[in-house]
Amino acid sequence: MNTPAAPSAPAPVNLARRALIRRRHRFNTAMTVVSLAMTAAVLMTLGAILVTLFYNGIQAIRPSLFLESTPPPGSEGGLANAIFGSLVMTSIAVAIAAPVGIMAGTYLAEYARTSKLAETVRFINDVLLSAPSIIIGLFVYGVIVLSMGHFSAWAGIAALAIIAIPIIVRTTEDMLTLVPDSLREAGAALGTPRWKVITSISYRAAFQGIMTGVLLAVARVSGETAPLLFTALNNQFWSTDLNAPMANLPVVIFQFAMSPYEDWRRLAWGGALLITTAVLMLNIIARLSAKGKRA
Amino acid sequence: MTDTTQRPARRSPIQFGDPLFKGLTFFFAMLVLAILTGIVSVLIIDSIPAFKEFGPAFVWNSRWSPALDIYGAFVPLIGTIETALIAMLIGVPFSFGMAFFLTEMCPHWLRQPIAVAIELLAAVPSIIYGIWGLFVLVPIFQNYVEPALISTLGPLPIIGHLFQGPPIGIGVLLAGIILALMILPFVTSVMREVFAAVPAVLRESAYGLGATRWEVVWRVVLPYSRVGVVGAIMLGLGRALGETMAVTFVIGNAHRLSLSLLAPGTTISATLANEFTEADSPLYTSSLIALGLVLFALTFFVLAVGKKLLLRTPATGGRT
Numbered sequence: 001m002n003t004p005a006a007p008s009a010p011a012p013v014n015l016a017r018r019a020l021i022r023r024r025h026r027f028n029t030a031m032t033v034v035s036l037a038m039t040a041a042v043l044m045t046l047g048a049i050l051v052t053l054f055y056n057g058i059q060a061i062r063p064s065l066f067l068e069s070t071p072p073p074g075s076e077g078g079l080a081n082a083i084f085g086s087l088v089m090t091s092i093a094v095a096i097a098a099p100v101g102i103m104a105g106t107y108l109a110e111y112a113r114t115s116k117l118a119e120t121v122r123f124i125n126d127v128l129l130s131a132p133s134i135i136i137g138l139f140v141y142g143v144i145v146l147s148m149g150h151f152s153a154w155a156g157i158a159a160l161a162i163i164a165i166p167i168i169v170r171t172t173e174d175m176l177t178l179v180p181d182s183l184r185e186a187g188a189a190l191g192t193p194r195w196k197v198i199t200s201i202s203y204r205a206a207f208q209g210i211m212t213g214v215l216l217a218v219a220r221v222s223g224e225t226a227p228l229l230f231t232a233l234n235n236q237f238w239s240t241d242l243n244a245p246m247a248n249l250p251v252v253i254f255q256f257a258m259s260p261y262e263d264w265r266r267l268a269w270g271g272a273l274l275i276t277t278a279v280l281m282l283n284i285i286a287r288l289s290a291k292g293k294r295a
Numbered sequence: 296m297t298d299t300t301q302r303p304a305r306r307s308p309i310q311f312g313d314p315l316f317k318g319l320t321f322f323f324a325m326l327v328l329a330i331l332t333g334i335v336s337v338l339i340i341d342s343i344p345a346f347k348e349f350g351p352a353f354v355w356n357s358r359w360s361p362a363l364d365i366y367g368a369f370v371p372l373i374g375t376i377e378t379a380l381i382a383m384l385i386g387v388p389f390s391f392g393m394a395f396f397l398t399e400m401c402p403h404w405l406r407q408p409i410a411v412a413i414e415l416l417a418a419v420p421s422i423i424y425g426i427w428g429l430f431v432l433v434p435i436f437q438n439y440v441e442p443a444l445i446s447t448l449g450p451l452p453i454i455g456h457l458f459q460g461p462p463i464g465i466g467v468l469l470a471g472i473i474l475a476l477m478i479l480p481f482v483t484s485v486m487r488e489v490f491a492a493v494p495a496v497l498r499e500s501a502y503g504l505g506a507t508r509w510e511v512v513w514r515v516v517l518p519y520s521r522v523g524v525v526g527a528i529m530l531g532l533g534r535a536l537g538e539t540m541a542v543t544f545v546i547g548n549a550h551r552l553s554l555s556l557l558a559p560g561t562t563i564s565a566t567l568a569n570e571f572t573e574a575d576s577p578l579y580t581s582s583l584i585a586l587g588l589v590l591f592a593l594t595f596f597v598l599a600v601g602k603k604l605l606l607r608t609p610a611t612g613g614r615t
Contacts, residue, residue, distance in 0.1 A: 100323050
């Protein structure tokens with residue numbers, strides 16, 4: 001900037017000052033470059049993960065992947081039973097978790113709000129939200145698998161539902177809090193009972209947001225591996241019996257990727273691509289619908 | 296007189312719905328508490344046999360021998376902490392750099408796409424990071440990175456001990472790096488939100504005084520949001536401690552205490568994932584559940600602290 005020359009200070013001070021400024025700017029440039037390089041490096045690495053995943057996964061995508069069940073080592077096959085198992089367990093788990101989570105979130109946002117109890121529930125819910133999922137597997141093992149005496153799809157569903165509930169509670173609460181109180185008051189002024197205000201005003205206003213939460217829960221649950229390892233286990237064959245172990249994509253990917261057989265590893269890549277595509281699609285859909293709401 | 300005529304009319308089923316609905320929502324909210332209570336009590340009850348047999352020494356006993364039915368949590372516990380620390384040492388500076396870039400430097404039109412991309416990457420299941428680490432990073436580490444580390448850092452005093460042994464790729468160091476990659480998107484997006492919540496006035500005043508970009512972030516934005524930043528780091532640490540699949544693929548599952556970061560090791564979650572279904576004695580199962588209890592206590596503490604810190608900032612940023 002061409003500001004008029006400041007009253008001239010003694011020369012030595014000026015020099016020291018200039019050196020300081022130069023040093024500060026040099027440091028600033030250095031840190032700027034470092035952070036730029038870090039961002040580039042991370043984005044490139046993460047991009048590389050997606051590219052290798054796509055490159056390796058696409059080679060496994062063929063009709064048999066969706067039509068045949070997991071093969072014994074050394075022979076051709078697909079992932080049909082695992083895809084089916086994942087779909088079934090994920091959808092039942094979210095179908096159970098959605099009403100539970102929405103109701104609990106409703107209690108927090110509509111009734112309890114800032115009460116001590118609500119704070120506690122909120123805090124516990126947040127801890128559950130990021131608790132290690134393998135612990136939830138252990139819990140379900142202790143409660144369901146031990147008492148039933150065998151691994152089963154039901155146990156896997158229970159574990160996935162417990163993972164999904166906190167996500168839905170959180171988003172439901174957040175979305176209901178965004179609904180302005182004047183809407184509720186308007187309803188109440190017409191003599192509408194509270195439950196009716198909630199179900200036909202609050203829910204309607206927050207519908208898209210709540211659905212976003214449910215979608216995000218589906219996305220999160222469909223990639224979970226650890227809690228299924230000792231609940232639903234795995235099954236080599238096509239099975240629709242929820243009382244028996246059931247194949248599912250994440251556990252199959254784990255077992256096949258760790259195996260020494262080339263065919264199995266290829267299937268593992270194929271499964272990984274399927275899961276990632278599904279999870280990213282769900283996230284993008286959730287994001288788009290949430291954006292439409294906010295605008 | 297109006298009283299007596301109105302009473303029956305007010306007792307309509309519509310009025311009855313209110314306590315019912317409230318009760319229902321209350322019940323499900325309590326269910327959330329019940330789940331946590333259930334988890335804690337099941338873990339404690341099922342790990343009693345292990346603690347009865349080994350006492351509190353279970354936690355610091357380094358012996359893990361299914362053949363002799365002797366179990367101690369020390370090796371997996373150290374492995375858990377070690378890998379999580381490596382992840383944080385790498386992940387935190389990178390997250391900070393990225394958040395710095397995104398909030399201060401990035402051109403506006405590029406900000407949203409990068410932020411969204413990072414948030415999407417945070418949603419990628421951890422098994423994907425694991426499988427990528429196993430098939431892509433292990434060979435690279437085995438052939439290039441680890442030999443280089445051994446020849447350059449290996450001969451140094453003190454830190455040289457961390458880089459000894461054959462370069463086999465699989466090991467504690469690689470597990471830590473995969474973990475770092477996995478928590479990076481998450482920590483970055485929380486940090487970015489915390490930074491973005493710093494009032495623009497503060498930032499602009501600092502720029503107005505002639506501060507450089509770095510000085511604004513280091514001396515104004517960071518001090519203002521330090522509580523939230525620590526919260527973000529704690530949440531990342533909580534994830535790193537409990538992460539299973541990304542680690543299980545690449546850590547090698549060896550119950551051996553080794554100073555070298557290049558040696559295979561194990562973490563609590565990797566031990567659980569690898570051994571739980573193979574546990575054939577009740578004591579073995581109970582010891583594994585006791586491991587789970589130790590892990591839960593550790594992560595609960597870290598997550599609770601992280602949550603508390605994030606709640607205290609105006610920007611809760613806690614969209615985990």
